[in-house]
Amino acid sequence: MPVRSLIIAGTHSGVGKTTCALGLMAALRRRGLVVQPFKVGPDFIDPGHHRAACGRVSRNLDTWMLRPETVRATFAAAAAGADVAVIEGVMGLFDGRGPDDARGSTADVARLLDVPVILIVDAAAVAGSVAAVVKGFSEFDAAVRVRGVVCNRVAGPRHYAYLEPAIRRHTGVVPLGWLPRRTEWAVPERHLGLTTAEDIPSAAAPWEGLGQSLGETVDVDRLLSLAAATSPDKTVRLDPPFRSPPSPVRRVAVARDAAFCFYYPENLELLQAAGGEVVPFSPLADAALPEATDLLYLGGGYPELRAPVLAANEPMRRSIRRFHQQGGTIYAECGGLMYVCRELVDASGTVYPMLDLLPARAVMQPRLAALGYVTLRTTRPTPLGPAGTAARGHEFHYSRLEGLRPLTFAAELEHGRGETRPDGLMAGNLLAGYAHLHFGSNPALATALLRV
Numbered sequence: 001m002p003v004r005s006l007i008i009a010g011t012h013s014g015v016g017k018t019t020c021a022l023g024l025m026a027a028l029r030r031r032g033l034v035v036q037p038f039k040v041g042p043d044f045i046d047p048g049h050h051r052a053a054c055g056r057v058s059r060n061l062d063t064w065m066l067r068p069e070t071v072r073a074t075f076a077a078a079a080a081g082a083d084v085a086v087i088e089g090v091m092g093l094f095d096g097r098g099p100d101d102a103r104g105s106t107a108d109v110a111r112l113l114d115v116p117v118i119l120i121v122d123a124a125a126v127a128g129s130v131a132a133v134v135k136g137f138s139e140f141d142a143a144v145r146v147r148g149v150v151c152n153r154v155a156g157p158r159h160y161a162y163l164e165p166a167i168r169r170h171t172g173v174v175p176l177g178w179l180p181r182r183t184e185w186a187v188p189e190r191h192l193g194l195t196t197a198e199d200i201p202s203a204a205a206p207w208e209g210l211g212q213s214l215g216e217t218v219d220v221d222r223l224l225s226l227a228a229a230t231s232p233d234k235t236v237r238l239d240p241p242f243r244s245p246p247s248p249v250r251r252v253a254v255a256r257d258a259a260f261c262f263y264y265p266e267n268l269e270l271l272q273a274a275g276g277e278v279v280p281f282s283p284l285a286d287a288a289l290p291e292a293t294d295l296l297y298l299g300g301g302y303p304e305l306r307a308p309v310l311a312a313n314e315p316m317r318r319s320i321r322r323f324h325q326q327g328g329t330i331y332a333e334c335g336g337l338m339y340v341c342r343e344l345v346d347a348s349g350t351v352y353p354m355l356d357l358l359p360a361r362a363v364m365q366p367r368l369a370a371l372g373y374v375t376l377r378t379t380r381p382t383p384l385g386p387a388g389t390a391a392r393g394h395e396f397h398y399s400r401l402e403g404l405r406p407l408t409f410a411a412e413l414e415h416g417r418g419e420t421r422p423d424g425l426m427a428g429n430l431l432a433g434y435a436h437l438h439f440g441s442n443p444a445l446a447t448a449l450l451r452v
Contacts, residue, residue: 020152134149259283271297344364372395
């Protein structure tokens with residue numbers, strides 16, 4: 001069946017895309033519709049809130065990390081069975097990999113999937129000039145169909161009375177209404193962005209009130225009428241498809257709790273398709289790894305905020321050290337890298353013992369240490385495959401590593417413009433690095449990890 005689809009995009013970062021997207025998702029769900037959420041770009045936090053609001057796993061759509069056919073397939077597989085697909089954009093509508101490279105932008109996804117755009121504009125300090133902004137965005141690229149606009153942070157009905165006529169008179173974009181500035185609708189922020197859904201006791205609760213209120217000032221019926229009907233069952237299928245895994249099945253212990261919660265769902269699904277049995281566990285609360293673990297996957301998250309509890313859980317640390325000493329395979333990304341170090345130094349300077357699998361300490365910094373897309377290429381055989389194995393992903397972290405003795409690197413990260421630096425620390429069958437890799441950029445990674 002056709003699925004109505006639309007993209008919630010913004011003029012810039014911080015304009016209120018996430019608030020508007022979550023409010024719309026909640027409003028549509030209140031109507032009894034099945035809402036499939038998506039997020040443009042490399043993001044783990046927004047999709048967690050999407051899942052809380054919609055009750056369905058949110059998928060990342062990224063035209064730089066993934067091939068166009070993979071993006072289309074991801075959209076098709078996830079949207080099947082939904083009534084409405086709501087895609088939250090990233091940064092400003094046309095912000096991509098670079099000034100001359102639109103890959104990774106919301107606009108690129110809109111063109112690829114031919115989905116109409118609802119533009120979010122910050123109207124806090126503007127009146128009739130809002131029309132110039134909307135007109136510029138709507139006419140910048142004819143292949144990007146900006147169909148409607150919602151004005152955010154509006155002072156009230158009298159303020160909107162200046163905005164709506166200007167938009168209607170000077171543009172071909174439909175003014176759909178407005179949202180007031182409400183502090184209780186903003187998701188709290190911290191150094192890596194928004195607070196995760198795992199840290200909100202009832203993660204769906206904040207969006208229920210917003211979903212109810214949104215319909216009071218936004219014409220949801222008109223907004224839905226602008227959505228395009230697509231038939232995702234006619235698009236390309238995922239490769240590899242979801243199928244019964246081969247035998248023997250290998251057990252994959254995946255750290256899942258408030259300290260480690262950053263995973264692309266496709267990474268876990270590709271591991272399952274390659275023969276892995278994914279078993280979640282908590283380094284914070286559990287005393288040992290799941291029995292018969294073959295592969296340990298330590299994803300990203302906020303270990304620095306949970307360092308006292310991680311350090312105090314000595315039974316779990318002993319269990320993981322024993323697994324490593326016995327030759328078990330460990331793949332650790334970003335937060336996972338910090339956990340496998342000897343020590344973690346938090347923002348206050350307090351030192352906490354970690355797993356001590358690498359002779360290094362992770363030190364939190366007051367400023368961002370790295371941000372952006374990366375291509376990882378191995379320079380020697382690793383659990384990801386032979387030398388020369390490549391995959392795409394991104395970095396986003398405030399910590400840096402201090403080697404306590406010489407470190408062994410097994411890969412390089414390319415940041416573009418020819419810039420590279422070493423990454424991929426090796427110690428036995430442990431591979432740890434700062435890059436969050438999307439296995440969809442190279443599905444062979446999952447098979448390689450299970451064959452070590």
